[in-house]
Amino acid sequence: MNNLENATAHYCGQCKRKLPLDAFYFNKRRQCFDRYCKDCRKERSRIYYQKKEDTQYVNERTNYPVITRTEDPEKRTELILHAMQVVRASVLQKCKKQREEEAMRE
Incomplete structure (x- = not known):
C-alpha cells in the first residue's frame, strides 16, 4: 500500500504508457488504481458492449423446436x-x- 501512496505515476496495461494517477480510475472496493488508463478502459468497454450487442441475436437460435x-x-x-x-x-x-x-x- 505504501508504494501506491508514494506513487505519482502508473503504467497502463493496454497502451504501456506511464501516466499520472489522475488518468486512471480508482477502485474503491479494492483500494487500488485500475490496470488501464481511462482512455483505454473506455475503448475496452466500448468494444466489449459492441461484441455483446452483436452476438445477442446470434445466441437467440435454439436447437429444439419452439x-x-x-x-x-x-x-x-x-x-x-x-x-x-x-x-x-x-x-x-x-x-x-x-x-x-x-x-x-x-
Whole structure:
C-alpha cells in the first residue's frame, strides 16, 4: 500500500504508457488504481458492449423446436403433450422430494 501512496505515476496495461494517477480510475472496493488508463478502459468497454450487442441475436437460435413457431398442427400437439409430460414428471419429483424432507424433519 505504501508504494501506491508514494506513487505519482502508473503504467497502463493496454497502451504501456506511464501516466499520472489522475488518468486512471480508482477502485474503491479494492483500494487500488485500475490496470488501464481511462482512455483505454473506455475503448475496452466500448468494444466489449459492441461484441455483446452483436452476438445477442446470434445466441437467440435454439436447437429444439419452439411450439409457437411450429406450423404443423400434429407436430404442435405432439410437442405440447411432451411438454406436459415433462412438467408432470418434474412436479411429481418435486413433491416426492418435499415428502422426503418432511419425513426427515419428523
